Every structure is written in structure tokens, then in C-alpha cells.
Amino acid sequence: MLAKRIIPCLDIRDGQTVKGVNFVNIINVGDPVELGKLYAEQGADELVFLDITATHEGRKTFVELVKRIAQNLDIPFTVGGGISEIRDAEALLAAGADKISINSSAVRNPQLIDDLARNFGSQFVVVAIDAREAHNHWTVTVNGGRIPTDRELFSWAKEAESRGAGEILFTSMNHDGTKNGFANNELAKLSDSLTIPLIASGGAGSMEHFSDVFTLGKADAGLAASIFHFREIAIPDLKHYLRERGICVR
């Protein structure tokens, strides 16, 4: 049976992880490769590396980093941040990335999804959507949730799918950072309307939240950052918990 995926997300700035302070077993907690390998050994099913560098030099550092990740990591990984053209994606593919994630650039230029899917295949293209709810309306936001757009979550997700996205990564800005659980109602509605896999993000605070996101939220994968980085939840414990509740995990 296809297993539900657990995906830790690492924020990278200038080639170093931004979070991740509570690790005792690795020497350099700032090194994304060391941290990635540790997560892989613990049973993470995939990893997401998000480049939050703003400078051109930082971007070049990131491509070098992606190559080192590809050499050292034996599970699939997605990279995101600052991809706005085909040649950005090409450099990351050449460096060994399995998938790329696009967010604001896809909203600004939806044709980018078609172009990336045609050039590299749908399996390479994850469309990340940050959305915020107000008065029962889910507005798609860009620039890390700071700027609202005139797009609506459900129609944008369907459009991204029809343009060739291979996966949708939905983050609820209402739930992100709250640790009160994922946006299960919206996730279930999205999952029912999409034919491609759905990654849930935003709100993970306990193991029960993951169990809920796979049952109530009908998500194919659950993504989180701080609860893994700060060792609030260990991946082997989480897998054990989910398995005991009849959820198929690796």
C-alpha cells in the first residue's frame, strides 16, 4: 500500500540551515546536508529545502548546496525559493534536485507551470500555495503570506493541476505557526477535487495532528519544520504512532 509521507522542511539562508538547534548527534547543525542525512536515517520520506536567501551570491551557494545534498542523500528531495525562470530550474535539475517547488512566481506567471512541466515533466514540478481565510474565502497570498492576490485557493489549485503541476503543497496561513493542527476541512476539499498528490503544511503541533491530516484531511503527505527541528516530535515515534492507528507509513 502506498505510504503516507512525512516531510521535514529546512529553511536555508546563504547555504546554512536557519532553524535546527536542538540536535545533539551531529557536529554541524547548520549544515543542511548533515541535518538532511539525519532526517533520512530517522525515516523521513522526503525533504524540502527552501532557499530564503535574497542575494545573487546566496543563490549560487544554494545550487552548490543542492549538488552536495544530491550526492549525500538517498531519499527524494524538493528545492524551492527564488525559481522564476526555466533556467533556474535547469540549474537545480543539473545539480541533482528531484523536484522544484514554485510559489509566488507561479501566481505572477502561471505559464511558468506549463513551461516547467513540458521541459522537465510534471513529476518535477510542485506548486506551493500559501492561502489565508477570511469570511469563508481563501485568498492566495504571495511573498511568504504578506501580499494577498486576487486568486482563490481552490480554483488556483485546479488551474495549477491542469497546467501540469505534479503535486500541490498547500499551506494555510491561518494555521501556520499555531501548532493547533492542519486545515483539515480545506485539505479534504482540495484532495477530493485534485487528481494529483496533495502535501499538507501549516499547523502541525502533535502526532495526533498528523493522524488527522491523513484521515480527516485526506492528504498524501504532511510537511512540518519546527516541531521536527526542535525535537518536539521524533520521526520514528511519529511513524510508530501512525502505524498503531492503522495509517500506512514506511
Place this chain on the structure above:
Amino acid sequence: MKIVIIKYNAGNIRSVDFALQRLGISALITDDHDEIRSADRVIFPGVGEASTTMNYLKMHKLDALICDLKQPVLGVCLGLQLMCTHSEEGDTTCLGIFPERVRKFVALPDDSASFKIPHMGWNSVSDLKTSLFRGISEADYFYFVHSYYATTGADTAATCNYLVPFSAALQRDNFYATQFHPEKSGATGAKILGNFINLKV
């Protein structure tokens, strides 16, 4: 031992090379016919579209070359599909090493929330045959990402279930192939690559 990875217009070739490097094995990535023919092991990886890839293989006369190889050959993902007889992707006549046909996954409307396409993620396999799976059990998981699958038949060396039972691995004579990505399947995948390299010839 000389290990060759066939170089062609497909993605994912570097990943296989990196996985071999982690096993301490250095491989040659080439499309040179003499280099491929003289290798002890040949790996035919790939992510891409069937018809454009087959056209590329034909243009570079790699199609006949691959079929004539006598040493152990390992196809991965698209590699497996191209080693079958025919693919629905682009209505493509493939290499015909395995009699299987390649079909597109179709989810029934009722199944669409539980069976997303592509089949993406970690799945287990059953009915393991061949020494490729030495040391591996049906409790182990492999990483898959594909929208087309090979049917099952006499050459099926491992079966996976997703909407339908399909060939997760195939084997005939010196030809081996996996639909999953051993290079991305953690320690279990590394074992598959190691088993392939260590096949008794």
C-alpha cells in the same frame, strides 16, 4: 569492474551515479557504443517521456545496441518501460525485451482522492524473484514516481499494487529492470544496486 550508465536525453542520470558513488563504485556515463558493449554492468536509467526518448535512442542507434547486450543490464523507471513491447505514452513501440505492455494509470471517479496520479511515494512490493531482491523482504518500501505502468506476466520479478497489480520489477535472461527508483529508496534501494553489481554471471 566496469560499470556504464547509458547517457541519453533523460533526467535523473546523475542521481544513479551519486547512488553508486555512495557504494564506493565509480561509473562511466557515456553514449559511446564500444564503451557500453565492453562494460561488465550497464545501467539504463531515466525520467522522461517515452516517445521522444525512444526517438532519441533510435537516432543514436542505442536501441539495437541495448537489445544485443549480453552482460547484466538494469533499467530504471522509464528504462523499464522502454524495455517493454509498447507504451501507451505517445503510442510508442519500445525495445521489446520484455513482452509486457505499458499502460496509463486510470483512477475511477470514486477512487480519485485515494489514488492520485502520478503514483508518487513509497510503496511495498510482493512476490519477489531474482537475486536482485536478495536480503529484501515484502515489508520493505521503495520510492516510485510514475503515471504509466508495465503489466504483469512471466517476466515479473516483483509486483506492486496501485489501482491495479503492475510489474515493480522485471527480469529476463541478463535483463533486469525496476519501476521504482533504487537510487532514491534509502538503504533498501542501495541494496538493490549492490545486488545488481554483485550478480553472478
